[in-house]
Amino acid sequence: MTSGLVFALAGVALFAMGAAGVLLLAELMRRVLAFNIMGSGAFLVLVGLAQRNDVPDPVPQAMVLTGIVVAVAATALALALARRYQALGGRDELAGDD
């Protein structure tokens, strides 16, 4: 098993855990963190699988950088919305589906 594959499998596992968290957790803060774990998993797969012949491939590095920027922006938005939601309703989880 190459180190790339190990990274990739670990990434998939992280992604799965994160996705389950986003879906299943109730508390907003935890869901935001779960989203970040999910994103990190995807980045790990991207970097891990691209390590062929031990020559670093610049393209996935660029992609991951871009992805991190996006993830930071999304996290910031989620935190801002969650804070405001809590301030308005005093709750830290979403009301049930209608």
Added chain:
Amino acid sequence: MTANELLPLAVLASSLLPGLVIFALPEERVALRTALNLAGAFAKIGLVALLVAGVAAGEDYVFRYAVLPGIDLVFKADALALLFITLSTVLWLFTTLYAIGYLEGAPHRSRFFGFFSLCVTATMGIAMAGNLFTFFVFYELLTLSTFPLVVHRGTEKAMRAGTIYLAYTLVGGTALLVGIVWLHSLVGHTEFAHGGIASALGEGQAGALKAIFLLLIAGVGVKAALVPLHGWLPQAMVAPAPVSALLHAVAVVKAGAFGIVRIAYEIYGIEFAQSLGLLLPLAVLAAVTILWGSLRALFQDDLKKRLAYSTVSQVSYIALGVALFGPLGTIGGLVHLVHQGVMKITLFFCAGNYAETLGIHKVSEMDGAGRRMPWTTAAFSVAALGMMGAPLTAGAVSKAWLGDGAEAAGMGWALWVLWASSLLNAAYFLPILWRAWARPLPAAWPDEHIPARGRRETAWLLLLPPLATAALTLTFGIFAEAEWSPLAWAKLIAQREYLQAAF
């Protein structure tokens, strides 16, 4: 674009454009609205006269516009189209006049006349449709533009009727659509053509063609109020009288009956339809409808409901004429398309007059109405006698040709149906006439709105249209052999569209 292409479009525009302007008019612009309505109606009469002259001389009026690859919007003013167009155009004028009188002072008149014009436009489109695609477009447009008219009064009862109307017509439209697309996928086009287009597929596709025929007839049968698809028509009676007149005589049921004619003659071809064994079931269905409608009419006390069931019965004469394999039946069916329209619109105008003037809605309230409103009742009597097929009326002409057609086709049972229907017609119309003319005046009318003033029994705009259409009923009966009569035109159509294929 040549003049021959423009003329069919102009016929559409002559009611569409006034209708669109009327929508935008404020409620109180009565004079302008009336002027627009009448200008449109008269312009249309002029345009249709041009078309009639041209078609009689053998001109072709076709307009074609590609909507999708292989699918065209086609308007074609041929002899059959003009039969329907002329009827609708003339009756539109009378109905407009009547509606102006009927709705005086009522709310939402701009909306009413706007949709009224759209409804006539849709009827024109149905009449001039050159293929099933175009037919369907305007068939659905007719549904949409009549719904606001049916629910015009805005009461819960009107809404219920409107919902029932929509349920029937939209489901019917769906069946029609499936039939059309299916046919289109088999044949590659849906053009109306003399002798039909389905025969190109041959007997190999007989199963599919029978199923398509069923879908198409079910689709148009809803508007033609074929039993058991007629349930909406008596419900739609809650609409104002001009709307009932429009539904029953000019637009909706006629669109259905006209569709049956087009489908049988120009999609399937009458010979091919016969060889597929499609005509006999259609004839039986029409016969059942004729008898069932008449039977139900017998037991209605509500005047407009009785007329509605009478329509159910009478419109199927047209379907019966189509299904009688032979030119005589065709002529009878086609001429009845016009005759039934003229007679039934008279009856609804008169029913509206009784309701508006005296508040009479029921047959049991009709006692003495003839003494109070002799002119209206005279018009009513002429039309009712016409429906029974009394001599000198238009109805007699229709029945004579249909009877001959039945005999020529070797369908003697159809003759019995016609006789039985005439007897039933007499059974539900004569009591009304007897009450109106022979029974004494009641102590008070149910709800008298318009007091009699001298010889004027009701408002002029309410009285003149039924008198005019009653006069037409007599004229078409007495001068049936004249060269301008509907009968002569029906013969021309049969010659061009039927015999050409038959011989």
Added chain:
Amino acid sequence: MTEPLPWLILLPLAWATATFLLGPGRGAWLAIAGIAVQCGLTFALAGQLLAEGPQPHAAGGWAPPLGIALAADGLAAVMLLLTQGVALLLALYARGYFAPGDQAARHFWPLAGFLLAGMNALFLAADLFNLYVTLELVGLAAVGLVASGGGAAQLGAALRYLFATLLGSGAYLLGVALVYGAYGTVSIELLLPLVDADVPRAVWFAAALMLAGLMLKTALFPFHFWLPPAHGGAPAPVSALLSALVVKASFYLILRLWLGPFAPLAAAIAWLPALLGSAAILWGSWRAIRAERLKLLVAWSTVAQLGYLFLIFPLIAAPGPALAAGVMQAVSHGLAKAAMFAAAGVVIHVTGRDTVAGVAGVAGRLPLTLFAFALAGVTLMGLPPSGGFLAKWLLIDAALAQGAWALAAVVIAGGLLAAVYVFRVLRQAFLDAPAVEAAHPAPPLLEWTAFALAAASVLLGLRGMELLRLLSVGSAG
């Protein structure tokens, strides 16, 4: 500006920033002017495509793989046209909708700009990773728009939407990573010859992840849970933008992948989207029929109408009008749904009530708005002569040609169910009802823009040929 492609992305970014600085008053006009220019550019692009065929473009002169490649074909041009056209009318609508000093307007204009930039970039992006970035841009801007109403319910809907959209694009990103791992490229063009029917399992997994993520973002049943609260709760111009355009963006991407790199894999699972689409039509229509609130009815109708888009997938491999049907449905639904939300917004503004019962008597007071609602309804029901009718015709035609009777039956049933919920509203509107006391006057700008959108959705039925001609430029399918 001889090259319209980059400007379609830069221009909305520029005015989005400027409107944030200028504030909603002058900013609104700047935005409207910007979108008008985008409209012109898109028409220029469409003309160019029809004349010369598809053109690739490397942004800033940087070649892929590190540079950003843009490409436009007929499909992209149709979506761009729809987007700019609807956005222009909705911008005018929004100008009249937001009262001066409305906090929501401060956020609306910049976010709308970012949203449009993201959408245009998405339609033009030529590689899978850039598509991911545009997806996120669209998603985040849309979430911000949903939240712009500022109420607790809207923020809740926005958060729900945010998690859904992040999960969707996360799945997409993982798929992209796996594809890159397998092939070493994310360029759609380069991937085309590489993918065949017996690909490694990782690529199957990648395709499944990407499509599932995009379906989540398109709110395909059963992933629709986030849509009704988000679209039904936002201010009317936002609901219109989201329902008409944003969900189409991820559908566009599914279509791209399905017809492009994943075509060899797609045939095996083609029935799945159709099955889900059928369920969406039935369930969405049912919920719309049962809805008490007007905007929620319209939102559930979106769930149903999106289902039609997915019915085309089993038919799309064979020659026939399936693709045309899908795109026609996307365009006519976009116009009609924008019109319907805009009209609902006027009704709610005037009557002050967001309930179906509150529509009573509107026919007399807001005839133009009601007419707009009805025309939009005609398109949704698929009645002639609307664009929706052409879509329905093409879809049934394609289904019957391939013997897919079940699909035709779903289309038919969906049309009748749509009639039930549309006439539920219209019927209410025609009822005679006493005027509401707290009635506000209806601004003509709102009424006319709603009407223009609805009229466009109906008149599209007469211009189907042009649309299909543009669609066929460089068509992959």
